[in-house]
Amino acid sequence: MNKKFFLFFILITFFKVYLFAQSSNVLAIRKYIQANQHAVINEFVSFLSIPNIATDSVNIDRNAHFIMQAMQQRNIQQVQVLYPITTKALPALYGEILVPGATQTIVFYAHYDGQPVNPAQWATGLVPFQPKLFNASIEQNGMAIEFPATDKFFDPQWRIYARGSSDDKAGVMAILNAYDAIVKTGMKPTVNIKFFFEAEEEAGSEHLFEILQQHTALLQSDCWIICDGPIHQSGIKQVLFGARGDTHVNVTVYGSKRPLHSGHYSNWAPSPPMMLAKLLASMKDDKGKVTIKGFYDDVAPLSKAEMKALREAPSIDAQLKQELGFTEQELPGVLLADAVNIPSLNINEMQSGNVGKNASNVIPVKAEAVIDLRLVAGNDWSRQQQKVIAHIKAKGYYVTTAEPTTEERNKFPKIATVTLSGGYNAQKASMDLPIAQKIITAVQSTIPEKVVLMPTMGGSLPLYVFDKYLHAKAIVVPIANHDNNQHAENENIRLQNFWNGIETVAALMMMQ
Numbered sequence: 146m147n148k149k150f151f152l153f154f155i156l157i158t159f160f161k162v163y164l165f166a167q168s169s170n171v172l173a174i175r176k177y178i179q180a181n182q183h184a185v186i187n188e189f190v191s192f193l194s195i196p197n198i199a200t201d202s203v204n205i206d207r208n209a210h211f212i213m214q215a216m217q218q219r220n221i222q223q224v225q226v227l228y229p230i231t232t233k234a235l236p237a238l239y240g241e242i243l244v245p246g247a248t249q250t251i252v253f254y255a256h257y258d259g260q261p262v263n264p265a266q267w268a269t270g271l272v273p274f275q276p277k278l279f280n281a282s283i284e285q286n287g288m289a290i291e292f293p294a295t296d297k298f299f300d301p302q303w304r305i306y307a308r309g310s311s312d313d314k315a316g317v318m319a320i321l322n323a324y325d326a327i328v329k330t331g332m333k334p335t336v337n338i339k340f341f342f343e344a345e346e347e348a349g350s351e352h353l354f355e356i357l358q359q360h361t362a363l364l365q366s367d368c369w370i371i372c373d374g375p376i377h378q379s380g381i382k383q384v385l386f387g388a389r390g391d392t393h394v395n396v397t398v399y400g401s402k403r404p405l406h407s408g409h410y411s412n413w414a415p416s417p418p419m420m421l422a423k424l425l426a427s428m429k430d431d432k433g434k435v436t437i438k439g440f441y442d443d444v445a446p447l448s449k450a451e452m453k454a455l456r457e458a459p460s461i462d463a464q465l466k467q468e469l470g471f472t473e474q475e476l477p478g479v480l481l482a483d484a485v486n487i488p489s490l491n492i493n494e495m496q497s498g499n500v501g502k503n504a505s506n507v508i509p510v511k512a513e514a515v516i517d518l519r520l521v522a523g524n525d526w527s528r529q530q531q532k533v534i535a536h537i538k539a540k541g542y543y544v545t546t547a548e549p550t551t552e553e554r555n556k557f558p559k560i561a562t563v564t565l566s567g568g569y570n571a572q573k574a575s576m577d578l579p580i581a582q583k584i585i586t587a588v589q590s591t592i593p594e595k596v597v598l599m600p601t602m603g604g605s606l607p608l609y610v611f612d613k614y615l616h617a618k619a620i621v622v623p624i625a626n627h628d629n630n631q632h633a634e635n636e637n638i639r640l641q642n643f644w645n646g647i648e649t650v651a652a653l654m655m656m657q
C-alpha cells in the first residue's frame with residue numbers, strides 16, 4: 146500500500162466511524178418511533194381530522210389549540226400565539242427549547258393550514274378531512290384498509306389520505322415527534338430549538354413579515370429550516386437552498402363589443418382568442434425559449450458548488466416523463482433540475498367563449514390569460530412584469546389597466562388590459578455556509594445514499610422575509626413523497642416518508 150493510498154484509507158475509515166456515530170442516534174430514533182407507531186399515527190390522524198383552510202378561522206383556531214397542547218405535552222417552553230400588532234392575522238404558533246451550552250439556534254418551520262378542497266374531485270370514499278389508510282397509492286390501485294390493531298405494525302408503503310397529510314401537517318408532526326423521540330430516548334438536542342408554525346402559508350403568507358417584524362427578538366436564530374414540500378423524485382432526501390420568486394400578469398384582449406355570429410362575421414371581425422393565441426405564442430420560440438426582450442438578462446450565475454450539486458443530482462427526467470405521460474419537454478435537452486434555475490413564463494389559465502356542451506358558433510368578445518412568471522436569483526419581480534408589458538406593446542397593443550372605453554375602442558386597433566398581481570423575488574442561501582454544511586451532514590447521517598442538493602426548488606416560498614426582517618438564512622428540508630398530490634385532490638403521505646421525516650428532523654436537532 147503506498148503512502149497516499151494509506152492516508153486515504155485512514156481518512157475513509159474515520160469518515161465511516163463518524164457517520165456511524167451519527168447514525169446510531171438515528172437508529173435510536175427509528176427504534177423509538179417504530180415502538181410508538183400507534184400513538185404517533187393516532188395523534189396525526191386526530192390532527193388531520195380538523196379542517197384547516199385559511200378562510201375558516203374557527204377551525205384554524207382548533208388546529209392551533211391542538212398544536213399548542215401537543216407542544217405543552219412535550220414540555221416545550223414559551224408556548225404562545227404570535228400575531229402582528231397592526232393587522233388581523235391567523236395565529237402563528239411558537240415554542241422553544243433552550244439547550245444549556247448550545248451555541249446555535251435553529252427555527253423549525255412548518256405550516257398548519259392547507260389548500261382549499263373540492264370534495265367532489267376526491268376519489269370515491271375519500272373525504273378531505275376524514276383521514277383514510279390505503280395499502281398503496283390510488284394510482285397503483287391501492288385500496289382503503291382499516292387501521293391495524295395495536296399489536297400490529299403499519300406497513301411503511303401504506304399511505305394516509307387527507308388534506309394536509311403531506312402539506313404540511315406532516316411537517317408539524319415530524320418536528321414535534323422528532324423532539325419527543327430525542328427526549329424519550331435519553332438524548333439531547335445540540336442546538337437551541339425554536340418551533341414556528343404558520344397558519345397562512347397556503348393563503349400567501351400575507352402577514353408573515355409583520356409577525357416576524359413584531360417578534361424579531363424572540364425569533365432570532367442562525368437558520369430557519371423549512372419542513373415543507375416533497376423529497377426528490379428519485380425517492381432520495383434532498384436539501385434545497387432556496388425557492389423561486391413568483392408573480393403574475395393578467396392579460397385580456399378584445400374584439401367587438403358584443404358576441405358575433407361566427408358565420409356572418411368571420412374573416413371580418415377580429416377574433417380575440419386568435420389574437421391572444423398569437424400574442425402568447427410570440428412570447429416563446431419553437432425551442433421553448435422566452436423571446437421577450439431581456440427576459441434572461443438579470444439572472445445571477447450559479448456558484449461552483451451549485452453547479453456541482455446539479456451535476457450530481459440523480460437523473461429523474463425519463464422516469465418522470467413516463468410517470469406523467471408525455472415525451473416532449475418544453476425546453477428540449479434541458480434537465481428538470483436545470484430548468485428550475487432559469488426564470489420561466491407559463492400560461493396558468495386561458496379563457497374565451499365556451500367549449501364542450503356549452504360551445505356555440507360565436508366570435509367571443511374577449512380572451513384572457515393568466516401568465517405566471519417564476520423568478521430566480523437576480524430577477525426582480527416587478528421588472529420582469531414590465532418586460533412582459535413592453536413585449537405586448539411591441540406587438541402593437543395599446544395597453545390599459547381597465548376595460549377599454551368606447552373612445553379607446555374607436556382609436557386603437559389592438560387593445561390589451563393588463564393587470565399585475567403582487568409578487569416576490571427568489572431567495573437563496575449559499576451552499577458553502579458553515580450552517581449549510583452542518584445541515585447537509587445531519588441529513589446525510591440518516592441515509593446511505595448521497596443527499597440530493599438543490600440550489601433552489603422550482604416552487605416559490607417567500608423565503609426573502611426571513612432575510613429581510615430577521616437577517617436569517619432559510620434552508621428547505623422537505624419530507625413528503627413526491628407523488629403526494631399536494632394542493633390537489635387525494636393528497637396523501639406515504640408512511641415511510643413520514644417516519645423518514647421524523648428521523649431527518651431529529652438528526653437536524655442533533656446536528657454536530
Ligand SMILES: [Zn+2]
Nearest residue numbers: 312313373374
Ligand atoms: Zn406547504
